[in-house]
Amino acid sequence: MTESHAAIQGDDALTEADRLGLYRVLLSRRDVRGQFLPDPIADAVLARILVAAHHAPSVGFMQPWSFILVRSPEVRTRIKQAFTQANDEAAALFKGDSQATYRSLKLEGILESPVNICVTCDRDRAGPVVLGRTHIPTMDLYSTVCAVENLWLAARAEGLGLGWVSIISEPALKDILGLPDNVAWARSAISSPSRNWKPKAGANAWI
Amino acid sequence: MTESHAAIQGDDALTEADRLGLYRVLLSRRDVRGQFLPDPIADAVLARILVAAHHAPSVGFMQPWSFILVRSPEVRTRIKQAFTQANDEAAALFKGDSQATYRSLKLEGILESPVNICVTCDRDRAGPVVLGRTHIPTMDLYSTVCAVENLWLAARAEGLGLGWVSIISEPALKDILGLPDNVAWARSAISSPSRNWKPKAGANAWI
Incomplete structure (x- = not known):
């Protein structure tokens, strides 16, 4: 960052180290679906x-948005079952060799990770008319996705692995x-932080 | 980051400065709609x-995703017209005093900023069956939103202002x-980077 940039930014000036830190996190973020450690993650x-x-x-x-921390093994077992059902349906859509390849992929860490995070979007939180959402009603969903991306980047910076599990029936997840129905909409993001970080190992649906 | 975290991360270890840099960028990012400087932004x-x-x-x-850099004053004038039409329609949805307040807000910087960035999502880029998108077809849009959030954070780290203009007709923007129609879908994100950064000034639709 040049001196003139810093001057313009005033009290909000960032340092060169901040700028490089952001890029290092952004470029090394990965989708993590396996090798999770069961150790609890510190509340801080x-x-x-x-x-x-x-x-x-x-x-x-x-x-x-809201963030639901799912630690209960019973609830996570039900989520895993919903994933497995959806994943079997998904596998059937791939033909020939690619179906075998699909079935060999590890696409979630719902039970191995110490916690799942379900991100929800309350579509009615601000009433029927929302500034900026008048022409594209899904802007609230896109806002929630921005929160997921922030979560993902922060997890990477903390040395935690995280993956977005999108192979699941949203109605099933809402039920679990x-x-x-009329207030919150279940984002399908079951995020599975982990202390283990090996971005080059394993197959990932999101990279 | 503790030493054990760094050990786990191996070659991908980040430093404490990287972690703090990410948080400083994340927490100081704002939506910027005004005070844009016309100076060109360096290609680098x-x-x-x-x-x-x-x-x-x-x-x-x-x-x-694709990113369309829109520098042409003629094209941006047409985009501004599409915004103005949508914004008039939006204002009519607000009643009483709130309509006057709405009309007083500066909600875009389409012409003042040196460049607009239109982010698109090619919904057919990977064929009909996409790993991870079998149950939620809009996951490609959400991927594109993650790219917008990355763009926003990087702009902030570079001392550039950026706002997401969502008050516009998507068909009008696609036409401009x-x-x-059958390949690309216009994300409504007209992003307006600027060298001016005063997050506390002005009214913002996205914060």
Whole structure:
């Protein structure tokens, strides 16, 4: 960052180290689906990555997201079952050799990871007319995706692995978590932080 | 980051400065709609923020995004007209005092900023069956939103202001930019980088 940039930014000036830090995190972020360690993640670390997510941009400052930490083995077993059903349906869509390849991939870490994070979007949180959402009603969903990306980057910076599990039926997930039909919409993001980070190993649906 | 974290991360270890840099960028990012300077942005800076966007996660490694740099004053004038029409329609949805407040807000910097960035999502880029997108077809759009968030964070780290203009008709924007109906889908993100950064000034639809 040049001196003139810093001058323009005033109190909000960032340093060269900040700028490089952002790029190093961005370029080394990966989707992690395996090699999770079962060790619990410190509350302070979880809090930091959730603070990062809460600082995402949101249309009309709607902040439609919530984050559900799912630790219960029973609930995660039900989520894993919903994944398995969806994954079998997905595999059937791939033909020939690619189906065998698909079935060999490890696409989730729902039970191995110490915690799942389900990100929801409350589509009614700001009433029927939201500044900036008048022409594209899905802007609230896109705001929530920005929060997921922030969460992902912060997890990477904390040395945690995280993957976005999108192979699941949203109605099934809503049912498992008891989310209201008319208020909250279940984002399908089951994020599985881990202390293990080997981005080059394993097959990933998201890279 | 503790020493054990660094050991686990191996070659991909980040430093404490990287972690803090990410958080400083995340927490100081804002939506910027005004006070844009007309000075051109160096190609090297634009390239860096686009590299950051290209490193977003994408479902099935689909990378469905493209980035259209719109510098032409004529094209931007047409985009501004499309915004103005949508904004008038939006204002009518607000009643009483809130309509006057809405009309007083500065919600775009399409003409003042040196460049607009239109982010598109090619929904067919990876064929009909995409790993991870079998149950939620909009995962490609969400991938593109992750790229927008990366772009936003990198812009902030470079001292550039950026806002996501969502008050626009997507078909109108596609028509202006000549995007094919059957291949590309116009994300409504007209991003307006600027060298001016005063996050506390002005009214923002996204914060």
